[in-house]
Amino acid sequence: MIEVKDLTFTYQKNQGIQNISFLVQPEESAVLLGSEGAGKTTILRTLMGFLKPERGYARLADTDSFRFSGKAHQNVGYLAQESAFFPQSKGTSYLRFCAAYKGVKDKNRIRELLGKFELDATDRISRMSLSERTKLGLVDALLADPQILILDEPTSGLEPAFLNRLVRYLKEEKQKGKCILMASSDFAFSRQLADFAILMKEGNIVSQVDIADLEKQQTRTYEIEFETEGQLRDFCQEDWPVANITRRKLSVTLSGSPARFLAALSKYSILTLSSKPASLEDLFAQYFRKETVL
Amino acid sequence: MSWTLFRQSLRQNWFLWTLFTLILVFYLTMVVLMYQANGGAEPLLEVLASLPPEFVSALHFNDLSVDYTGFILTVFYGLLAFAISLIYTAILALRLFAGADEDGSMSTLLAMPLSRLKVALTKVVYFFVSIFLMYMVIAIAGFLLSYYLSEEVLAVGPYLLMNLAVFLLVSAVGALTLFASMTFKVTLASLLGVGVPVLFLVLYVAGAISSQVSFLNWFTPYPLVHTGLVLDASLSLWLICAALVLVSAALSSLGVLFFIRRNIGE
Numbered sequence: 001m002i003e004v005k006d007l008t009f010t011y012q013k014n015q016g017i018q019n020i021s022f023l024v025q026p027e028e029s030a031v032l033l034g035s036e037g038a039g040k041t042t043i044l045r046t047l048m049g050f051l052k053p054e055r056g057y058a059r060l061a062d063t064d065s066f067r068f069s070g071k072a073h074q075n076v077g078y079l080a081q082e083s084a085f086f087p088q089s090k091g092t093s094y095l096r097f098c099a100a101y102k103g104v105k106d107k108n109r110i111r112e113l114l115g116k117f118e119l120d121a122t123d124r125i126s127r128m129s130l131s132e133r134t135k136l137g138l139v140d141a142l143l144a145d146p147q148i149l150i151l152d153e154p155t156s157g158l159e160p161a162f163l164n165r166l167v168r169y170l171k172e173e174k175q176k177g178k179c180i181l182m183a184s185s186d187f188a189f190s191r192q193l194a195d196f197a198i199l200m201k202e203g204n205i206v207s208q209v210d211i212a213d214l215e216k217q218q219t220r221t222y223e224i225e226f227e228t229e230g231q232l233r234d235f236c237q238e239d240w241p242v243a244n245i246t247r248r249k250l251s252v253t254l255s256g257s258p259a260r261f262l263a264a265l266s267k268y269s270i271l272t273l274s275s276k277p278a279s280l281e282d283l284f285a286q287y288f289r290k291e292t293v294l
Numbered sequence: 295m296s297w298t299l300f301r302q303s304l305r306q307n308w309f310l311w312t313l314f315t316l317i318l319v320f321y322l323t324m325v326v327l328m329y330q331a332n333g334g335a336e337p338l339l340e341v342l343a344s345l346p347p348e349f350v351s352a353l354h355f356n357d358l359s360v361d362y363t364g365f366i367l368t369v370f371y372g373l374l375a376f377a378i379s380l381i382y383t384a385i386l387a388l389r390l391f392a393g394a395d396e397d398g399s400m401s402t403l404l405a406m407p408l409s410r411l412k413v414a415l416t417k418v419v420y421f422f423v424s425i426f427l428m429y430m431v432i433a434i435a436g437f438l439l440s441y442y443l444s445e446e447v448l449a450v451g452p453y454l455l456m457n458l459a460v461f462l463l464v465s466a467v468g469a470l471t472l473f474a475s476m477t478f479k480v481t482l483a484s485l486l487g488v489g490v491p492v493l494f495l496v497l498y499v500a501g502a503i504s505s506q507v508s509f510l511n512w513f514t515p516y517p518l519v520h521t522g523l524v525l526d527a528s529l530s531l532w533l534i535c536a537a538l539v540l541v542s543a544a545l546s547s548l549g550v551l552f553f554i555r556r557n558i559g560e
Contacts (some may be wrong), residue, residue, distance in 0.1 A: 009558060012560070022320065045401075045520075045559065046531060048404070048405055049404065049410075050401055050403075050404060050555070050557065050559050051557045051558070051559075051560065052555065052557055068409070069404060069409060069410060070408050070410070070411075070412060071405055071409070073404075073406060073408075074405040074407040076405075076407075078405040080401060080402065080405070086306070086399060086402075097298075097302060098406070100297075100298045101296075101298055101406040101407065102406065102407060103407075111322030111359040139333060172298070
């Protein structure tokens with residue numbers, strides 16, 4: 001189980017994270033979504049015990065991850081955003097080194113995972129592509145078959161054909177009782193794997209979205225094309241969660257009945273109006289609409 | 295203490311250790327050959343007599359002994375050996391902590407099921423063991439070089455005592471860099487951890503130039519270990535050795551305390 005409660009950390013120069021709380025249970029997976037600097041990696045690094053919380057706590061399997069990091073990491077697999085793998089080592093040497101630390105006795109485990117991830121790790125890490133390094137990090141994270149997986153941008157550089165296999169593999173791991181927390185900017189991947197998404201902005205959680213609700217189409221995105229740019233500007237002055245604004249088009253993502261929204265639209269000359277089930281991107285865009293308007 | 299991490303530290307730093315050990319052994323060979331080729335210390339003493347006394351003092355050669363052991367102790371275990379050891383300990387200490395934090399490998403390490411205390415203690419032990427092994431190799435090399443290249447015989451007691459004392463001195467100065475490396479980020483760690491030991495070395499040279507500036511010796515630990523003290527093997531030597539051990543232990547412990555509380559990769 002991953003438990004974060006009132007977690008606050010401030011960097012010396014930049015903002016950090018404020019009062020972050022969430023819980024990821026076994027057989028659950030969650031994704032942290034947010035633009036760069038939103039605090040996703042800071043949460044993961046605090047969970048890994050690299051950063052000392054100013055307030056609140058981060059726990060892995062009921063163990064404080066800063067005070068008792070060694071114990072907390074006994075059942076955790078971690079993929080760093082920019083893994084430092086000792087670049088002069090060969091991939092296989094690095095994995096053997098990790099296996100030694102993690103007490104992995106099964107000599108076939110490395111070979112088995114390399115096969116699953118279609119990775120030839122005999123080359124020096126410094127010569128590996130981003131995709132190969134991400135796979136190497138994933139193999140390392142899964143090496144000791146941990147109950148908790150913390151993955152920072154697990155799709156970095158991965159070829160699209162491999163992503164489906166990764167989703168399948170991680171889903172299987174989840175069904176075995178693993179608890180997965182990841183930070184990702186890959187919406188399609190996140191939607192396929194995560195049970196819920198934690199949307200972050202400027203170090204705060206702005207929303208927690210149940211992916212199953214999205215799948216049930218309770219939330220929809222409306223795309224509207226106005227007759228004039230002036231009308232679009234007037235509509236933007238109203239208090240609707242607009243996003244994806246172009247010259248005369250915008251989108252609005254809403255949950256529940258759209259009656260009030262449609263009534264509001266009746267005041268404007270609309271060229272086209274369409275709706276579709278909301279995606280994670282739509283929700284994400286909705287929370288970041290201010291930046292879009294600018 | 296983690297043996298896996300100790301072995302990994304060994305693999306990562308063996309080249310650095312070998313390089314600096316070879317440099318010191320090479321320098322020791324030159325000193326032995328210098329004595330042997332000139333048939334003793336007298337020719338060097340004559341040359342030194344023709345040099346400005348301040349320069350000779352700065353090199354700490356003004357009480358150069360004519361006998362073989364005294365000659366080796368004074369010429370080798372002086373300024374140059376301290377400077378070479380200082381470079382080694384500075385590079386190693388910075389690589390073990392601040393450098394590893396900077397390049398991200400410390401985060402990789404701390405993501406393993408290892409407590410911070412275990413990581414810190416293992417690296418600290420590796421640091422001191424590597425210096426100890428360096429001076430052990432130098433000590434053995436001294437005996438072998440004397441046996442094969444010189445007709446003289448090294449006095450075992452004083453020679454081993456000098457190696458022990460210099461090992462403790464180099465360790466204590468190195469512990470300062472280690473402390474800085476465990477406590478601060480790489481820039482500040484380099485400034486403090488290298489700047490202060492270099493200042494010690496400068497004061498060691500400057501303080502010996504004349505009696506007017508000899509007070510500078512109070513601000514550097516290097517004058518603590520010298521040939522006269524080792525040859526006397528008096529209580530002072532043991533007190534100084536104990537003090538150096540205490541300084542190393544205190545700085546390392548303090549560094550470990552800071553390291554287990556600090557942010558990594560901030």
